Amino acid sequence: MIKPLLVLVLCTVLSACDWAEHKTKSALNKGGELAGSAATEVIEGVTTGVERTWSLDVSLSNELLEQGLALGKVSSETGLDGRENKVILYLSASRAYRDTIVAVAFDKDGLEMGRTAFAVEAEAGSGDFHVVQFQRFTDLERKSRVELR
Missing domain, CATH: 1.10.287 (Helix Hairpins)
Incomplete structure (x- = not known):
């Protein structure tokens, strides 16, 4: 039991x-x-x-804006030497545009630290990515800015 x-x-x-x-x-x-x-x-x-x-401020000059260009997505890349000196940007054009754009890089204190040019050929109503490669000593550090002229 x-x-x-x-x-x-x-x-x-x-x-x-x-x-x-x-x-x-x-x-x-x-x-x-x-x-x-x-x-x-x-x-x-x-x-x-x-x-x-760490964002990079990229802007278009008033002249480029008046010519129908607009800036879209922007990113930066580090080169083989470890410096962040390449900018990939998307430009759209409301009007046809064929010319050379000068990109000028400034550090956080407003001092110029790099300059390069790249050609843009855009049809009206188009958009495309462009690679802007600065000199090897240009390092787009924290709070840098790039003006497109």
Whole structure:
């Protein structure tokens, strides 16, 4: 008589342990999901802040704007020597444009640190990416700006 009762109690205890283990795992999984979500939000915020701090300001002169050019996406790349001296920019033209554009780079204090020219041949209503390669000593550092003239 005691054996069946002991087996019944033992089964009940094991069943309760399994239920508790399942609930614990479930709670830990939910907590992990929340922590992962919060960490992702923090990382995205930090990334956005760093992108703003290191962003390169590129602008078109009033003359180029009046000739129908507009600036789209801009990014910079690092060359083989480790300097960030290449700018990739998207130019669109509302009117046909065929000329040479001069890009002038300035450091954060407004001092000129590089100058290069590139040819643009654009039909009215077109747009295209252009690579602007500065001299090897030009390093488009944090808070630099480039004027297109």
